[in-house]
Amino acid sequence: MDLSPYYTKQVDCIHCKKKFNTTKIRMKMLKIASTDADFRPVYENDVHGYFYNAYVCEHCGFAFTDDFSTYFMPGTSEVLQQQISNKWVHHDFSGERSPQQALQAYQLALVSGQIKKEKHITLAGLALRCAWIYRSLKQHDAELRFIRIARDQYIEAFSTGDYVNSGMSEVRVAYLAAELSRRLDEREKAIRYFSIVIEQQRTSNEIKIIDMAKDAWNDMRQVQ
Template sequence: MELSPYYEKQLECLHCKQQFKTMKVRSNFIKVKENESDFRPIYENDVNPLFYNVFVCEHCGFSFTEDFSKYFAPGVKEAIDQHITTHWKKHSFAGERSIADALQAYQLGLVCGNFKKEKHITLAGLALRISWLYRMTNQDVMEKRFMKIAREQYIESYSVEDYKGTSMNELWVLYLIGEISRRMGDKEQAIRYFSKVIEKQRLFNEPKILEMAKDQWKRMREE
């Protein structure tokens, strides 16, 4: 019997504490062919693990990722109950997801993350991935809408340094602000942030990011 790329995982909802199932992709089926300039991975096959990063509780609708904290500030649970759970029609996201399913899951995750006041770096990552999903379906207006949200959140993250302690660092954040700005047609902002990456090169051992920033900076200066 051929092994499925997918497997079920049991999780506990951070909000309602009930158990629910979600789908994950086996690591040996994840084959990245290349990455675009804003790090969107292009996979060799139809198995896209990005579709499964957001966990959606079938009971209450609360949606989250592995990056969400377990802490709920006072009043947050009540806000989630009022704005999400009371409108939620119980259904499961445990099966194989289409791109439409993935978009719904990510948008729920972004809404929940905003209510929960998650780190700006977490919200930025969600918004950026939503823009990738819209790019996959050639929806340019929606792609740019969520790029704008991602850029705002990355700028806030850089300002308050809430990327510290995550898989991101200052150079990655600066590069992404520059690259998202470039994709949005904001040449001035793009050059500004690519320049910041180049200025800080001695503080980080990130030759790939530095090379990408220099290439984009040079290209934009020549346009």
């Protein structure tokens, strides 16, 4: 019997404190065929690893990822209760997710994170994954809408430095601000942030990202 790429994990909701089951992916089962310039993985099979990063509490409707802080600012729990939990119709997000279910999970997490006032870097990642899913569905307008949200949040993260201790480097954050600006056809902003990345070439060990920034910067400079 073949091992399933999926397994069940029990999670404690950081909002209502109740337990619920979520589905995770065995990382060794993921087969990446290629990676887009904004780091979206394209898989060889139908097992999409990034579909399962957002947890949705079946009890209260709060959605979150491992990047969320367990701290709630005063008053935010009450707002979450009013705007999400009181309107929530019980729904179980465990099991294999379709692109539409993954989108629902990420959009719930984005709304939850915005209400909870999560870091810009966390909100950026949620919006970017929504954009990735819309790209896989070939829904270009929706993809661009979430790319803009992600780009704006990455710029805020870069400006405020709230990416520190997030696992994201300054180079990676600046690169994403640039690449997403390029996808939005905002040339000047893209060149500005690509330049910031390239300026780090003597001090950063993220050579691949710097080379990607150089290639994109050169391509944009050649198109007048």
